[in-house]
Amino acid sequence: MGSFNRRQEADDLTDYVNNGWLSSAEFDGPTFLWNHLIREASQEDAAQRNDVPVANLSDADVVINMPMQWYFDALASMVPTAERTDTGVEIPRIDMPTFSIDSQALSGVDAVVGNAVISTRWLDAVGNLAKAVEMTARFVGNVADRDNEGFDYLKDLIQTVRVYMDAVACNADPMTGEQALRMITQVACNEDFRLNAMQMVELLSCGLSFAQWDDTRMFAYDALNKGIAAMRDFAAKSGNGDASSTTGDTMNSVGSIDSDVTGDTGARDATATQSHNLRDTSSDADNAHSTNSTDAADGADTANSITHSTGAAGDSTTGGSPTLSPEELNDLAMLDPSFLSKQQLTQTAQNQFDHAVQFLRHDLMRISGDAEEADRFLRDNHTSEPLADAYAARLIAAERWQDLLNFVDLVERDAPNQCTVMFPEEVVPYEWESIREAALEALGRGGELVAMYQERLDDTYDPNTELNRMKLQAWTQAKE
Template sequence: MDSGQGSFNRRQDADDLTDYVNNGWLSSNEFEGPTFLWNHMIREASREGSDQRNDVPVANLSDADTVINMPMQWYFDALASMVPTAERTDTGVEIPRIDMPTFSLDSQALSGVDAVVGNAVASTRWLDAVGNLAEAVEMTARFVGNVADRDNEGFDYLKDLIQTVRVYMDAVACNADPMTGEQALRMITQVACNEDFRLNAMQMVELLSCGLSFAQWDDTRMFAYDALNKGIATMSDFASSASMLSNSADDSNSRDIQTDSQPVAQAKTDLSLFEDDDSLSAEDLNNLAMLDPALLSEKEIAQAAQNQFDHAVQFLRHDLLRISGDIDEADRFLRDNHTSEPLADAYAARLIASERWQDLLNFVDLVLRDKPNQVTMMFPEEVVPYEWETIREAALEALGRRDELIAMYQERLDDTYDPNTALNHLKLQAWQD
């Protein structure tokens, strides 16, 4: 269409979105759609590492524990000699975190972990190796939780370690017999569900996602679902236990107040001042937990952890469906959970890839109806400058809905602060001609 300034593509947004979806993360030829936790590079790394794995023994578990623990203990002993507020106890050294120097990998406190992991991943004695890897992850998580990791060096190390475990577990899934694979995955799942990971939902789910490597085959798929269910049950029990403890404490406080000289009615009135604390939204709890967990009660911390887990585990649920071959169910899961930004983006990508433009238009309406201010997370700003409105625009372009597009561009031009005035003029003119 000639706009007076050369040829103007009236389907530019639809073409740009289609190109991005078909050539980026949102496209996957492996499982007919995007995955969140599974990455083809895990399988590639697993295969590339096969040349370095041999049928050689690994350190026994007690020796591995000693090798990992010694540098960690040396680190804390060194801190104890430097920090005036450090106190030695029967179980080790207690140091206020605020007085600790910032942890650095250069301290070599995790050198024992490196040694044990390097020894394990070079062996095809799957169960012995996975046992040591599980021990390494557990002890590293506990160590990182007890140091002043202000620069996140320890946290980043733990994330890399979990990825190493995922690659090795993929090798287990591909090469070990099903019974061995089940036992190995159970060991990793047990670590994922211990107390060190209950407040770190994403790392917990990353460990549970070791099961995705088993989901690709009929005879091992159930192992992955067992791991998922174990994680869900663990977090549910954790939140329930914290709630019961909190309620017991509330009952005790209530009895203490009622035995005082003031009337019971007055005690109830005073207690009502604190009822708003229990009605914090999931978003408020998560924000406070990220700002400073000390601002929350144990019950609220557990609830925030549960909320974060519920969000993160959606990615695992989806990937299990897609990798298992339940493509329609995976797509339905994305659509049903459209108030989650990544899941909504992924479903939009599925519709764009298949050029189901009317369905895409209906989906945009659904998203903005249920969450009017929802943003996109998986599309870059240059592709969707108006967020979901750009996706709506692309669908309207593909469907040739002239009147609606003209109204859209006119509305943008009426907005004094719209940064794309010249472009919207071109678009308006192109559709008016």
């Protein structure tokens, strides 16, 4: 037993934190939305960018729209229930064939984006990228995206925009950077993204590239504040009552309604119809490009947006519906949003935004160099699994073992069933108890460790009986 390492758990956890993805060579702690690969990709693409013109915004609109319109025209000829109207084609989404990326309906987006990202004419290029994101989001919301191919394409497109915006932040003058970020922020705040909280926050996180310098940091906070204001306005217009909750003071359950909003929901609703004339609906990027205005709340018909996105046509009241917790609302939204009224669906989107925006708040503080505030933010929001894990990682990296033990007590007191999400199972097989074990090892608290191992051995179903027996013997001998 003399060769048994009684600090094995503490050493393994420290090694993972210091050498795994929780460590950061750029900043003094982990980040959630920022990734060093964004900067690396931006720098690698620099050799491909030149001072070349990009397509006019109106031409980009035509190029993006035409393959999309051809796709819907083809559907209209195939689907017996399709009806042509003065504004386009209406098709019950349940009758639509499942969208496939091989249809080439998004080939116009590829062309416009490819033309934009090779240019250093920053404002013109960002205007076209904003147009591409906006029209893609609207298209994906109008097709039967049961396999999430359209949604995955949109996520990749947002990452492409983030890489290009990093190049803007690094190379353009501050005034140009501010105008470019405003264009992206306006698209992030329009009705196509308010029911897709994580994608909205991902677009807003383009501002993180600007947060690294004193003269542009305010642009990132401005984008964050506009996103919060847009969600507050969204909730207020939907009759959701407490609009102040979008400021992020409370933590709510994490989840996703993205796949439902962007396709599968409508496929379940046999009565929902969608209008597929895209040309007249993509005005936000035009306005941002020409006026640099970011008043995202203006002109948003929230009730129509919710009905359009979910297929819950005609459901505009919540009268008589029971009060549901955020967790219950999220579960219903993931199962089938048609179970929810428009007000409940808005509340679910707001809950998800409140959670997702915490990552952006933290990263802004961390990247801005305000380490103490970032750490305090993590600790104060310890009932959020990712934020609690990140704070534990900070304490482990600093080898503040007593503080870590106190923090484990805090988490287990306020959220006794909370799991870890940022540590692999092989590092923390007993979740927060494994983190407690590591802290006790580092502090040499043999009596508490002996009691812990004995309790595990008393559990008939514990999968690590032999290992715990060895640990029990080692620490029992150490006490003697």
